[in-house]
Amino acid sequence: DQQVKQNSPSLSVQEGRISILNCDYTNSMFDYFLWYKKYPAEGPTFLISISSIKDKNEDGRFTVFLNKSAKHLSLHIVPSQPGDSAVYFCAARHDRGSTLGRLYFGRGTQLTVWP
Amino acid sequence: KAGVTQTPRYLIKTRGQQVTLSCSPISGHRSVSWYQQTPGQGLQFLFEYFSETQRNKGNFPGRFSGRQFSNSRSEMNVSTLELGDSALYLCASSLRATSSTDTQYFGPGTRLTVL
Numbered sequence: 001d002q003q004v005k006q007n008s009p010s011l012s013v014q015e016g017r018i019s020i021l022n023c024d025y026t027n028s029m030f031d032y033f034l035w036y037k038k039y040p041a042e043g044p045t046f047l048i049s050i051s052s053i054k055d056k057n058e059d060g061r062f063t064v065f066l067n068k069s070a071k072h073l074s075l076h077i078v079p080s081q082p083g084d085s086a087v088y089f090c091a092a093r094h095d096r097g098s099t100l101g102r103l104y105f106g107r108g109t110q111l112t113v114w115p
Numbered sequence: 116k117a118g119v120t121q122t123p124r125y126l127i128k129t130r131g132q133q134v135t136l137s138c139s140p141i142s143g144h145r146s147v148s149w150y151q152q153t154p155g156q157g158l159q160f161l162f163e164y165f166s167e168t169q170r171n172k173g174n175f176p177g178r179f180s181g182r183q184f185s186n187s188r189s190e191m192n193v194s195t196l197e198l199g200d201s202a203l204y205l206c207a208s209s210l211r212a213t214s215s216t217d218t219q220y221f222g223p224g225t226r227l228t229v230l
Contacts, residue, residue: 034218043119043205043221044158089158101146101211102171103219105158 003027004092006106013113019077021109023090026071030092030104035064035075038087038108047088048075080113087111117142119208119222127228133194136225140187140208147189148219149181152203161204164189165211193227201229 005024013019021035031052036044050057050064050073057064063076077084090106120139128134140147148171149161160173164183181191187208193200203226207219 032217036221041203041224041226043121043207043223046218046220049218101148101163101209101217102160102173103148103150103158103207104160105150107157 002107003030004090004104004106006088006090006109008109009107010110010112013080013111015082015113015115016079019075019080019084019111019113021075021077021088021090021111023073023075023106024071025073025092025104027092027094027104028071029094029096031095032093033064033066033073034091034093034103035062036089036091037084038089044089077111080111082113082115085111085113119206119220121204121206121222121225123225124223125226125228127230128196129230130196130198132196133192134196134227135190135192136204136206136227138189138191138206138208138222140189140206141220144208144210144220145187146209146211146217146219147183147187148207148209149189149191150205150207151175152205152224153201158205161191196229198229201227203227 034049035047038044066073087108091103146165148163163171167183178194183189203224205224206222209217209219
């Protein structure tokens with residue numbers, strides 16, 4: 001049961017443009033969302049997060065938007081740089097019941113930024 | 116502050132053997148979670164430990180087990196290895212304070228290959 005979905009397996013963007021990565025979720029109990037970036041053969045690196053009480057969070061070139069009514073979040077990278085090329089994972093969690101603290105991950109989106 | 120460390124980084128075993136992987140969390144972090152990443156299933160939650168107690172377990176067979184020591188270091192063990200256990204095993208640590216906005220930070224992973 002995939003509770004977090006990233007429907008685009010890949011995204012290709014020109015350097016300097018905006019990258020928009022999307023994520024949908026089905027569990028309305030999720031109250032904290034995170035984005036991770038991953039290079040091959042390495043562990044995921046935390047990028048940015050957002051609590052369900054907010055609808056936007058910014059950190060430098062990265063902005064995450066949350067639309068709770070649509071159960072949708074997106075990560076915007078502006079401007080995109082070649083070093084941003086990696087797999088981006090969306091993750092969600094809630095702190096209730098037997099799944100306390102567990103992260104649910106999407107399948108990831110491969111971002112390629114070309115010069 | 117040093118990040119999450121995992122040893123060994125690479126491991127090759129044969130079917131039927133058992134394996135033990137080690138994880139040292141970020142200093143001060145008391146929670147350790149384990150995830151399995153495979154191309155077919157993505158990132159799957161194995162279990163979480165906090166203060167030497169397993170608080171949360173994913174949907175994996177009993178061949179997968181773990182433990183946490185008083186210094187928060189954790190080990191996971193896989194017995195009677197199967198070919199399908201070949202994967203990247205990731206460890207993540209977090210503070211596990213009372214706030215639900217607790218970020219998990221990942222180690223580089225252990226690449227296990229079962230022949």
